[in-house]
Amino acid sequence: MAKLTRxxxxxxxxxSDTSTPTWTPIDLxxxxxxxxNPQEETYGYICNANDSTExxxxxxxxxxxxxxxxxxxxxxxxxxxxxxxxxxSDLNRKVLLCAPDSTGAVTKGYMWPQAVLSxxxxxxxxxxxxxxxxxxxxxxxxxxxxxxxxxxxxA
Numbered sequence: 001m002a003k004l005t006r007x008x009x010x011x012x013x014x015x016s017d018t019s020t021p022t023w024t025p026i027d028l029x030x031x032x033x034x035x036x037n038p039q040e041e042t043y044g045y046i047c048n049a050n051d052s053t054e055x056x057x058x059x060x061x062x063x064x065x066x067x068x069x070x071x072x073x074x075x076x077x078x079x080x081x082x083x084x085x086x087x088x089s090d091l092n093r094k095v096l097l098c099a100p101d102s103t104g105a106v107t108k109g110y111m112w113p114q115a116v117l118s119x120x121x122x123x124x125x126x127x128x129x130x131x132x133x134x135x136x137x138x139x140x141x142x143x144x145x146x147x148x149x150x151x152x153x154x155a
Contacts, residue, residue: 006032008099009032009034009097009099010026010027010097011025011026011032011095011097011133012024012025012095012098012151013026013074013093013095013117014095014096015073015093021094021153023150024073024077025074025151026066026074028066028067028072028074028075029065029066030065030066030128031065032062035060035061037058037060038058039055039056039058039059041053041054041056042054059136060135061132061133061134061135062097062135063120063130063132064131065128066078066129067127067128068124068127068129075129078129078131082119082122082129082131091116091118092114092115093115093117094112094114096110096111096144096151096153097109098151099144100151101146104146104147106145108141108144109142109143109144110140112137112138112139112140113140114136115134116133116134117131117133117134118133118134119131
């Protein structure tokens with residue numbers, strides 16, 4: 001069994017304002033903790049002495065912190081994006097979670113077309129921009145191919 005390492009899962013944000021996504025990887029992040037956030041409901045059936053819990057859905061999110069580096073395309077995009085102080089649907093972006101293959105082989109990908117980028121803090125002392133990817137709505141399963149640095153998702 002091969003050990004899975006931190007560089008095998010890459011979150012990407014669609015940084016384009018067109019119908020054709022431009023997937024920009026979140027590459028200079030120091031954390032990756034995908035939170036499933038199961039939504040649960042508890043039932044107290046009279047036939048059981050103890051309650052029963054059922055998962056009714058999920059509210060996944062992915063907290064992020066990236067290094068302040070003006071040469072990094074994802075930082076340049078996010079700094080301008082967040083400094084516009086967007087609200088409501090203006091915070092919606094497509095988010096792709098993929099496991100790229102260095103050989104260019106097609107791999108699995110998971111895309112949320114209605115993710116919300118929720119800013120947390122710009123910390124110039126620690127040199128970090130923190131935010132959370134709130135993966136709203138239904139995810140789309142598909143495949144990811146990387147060619148010449150371009151990432152393509154196919155549902």
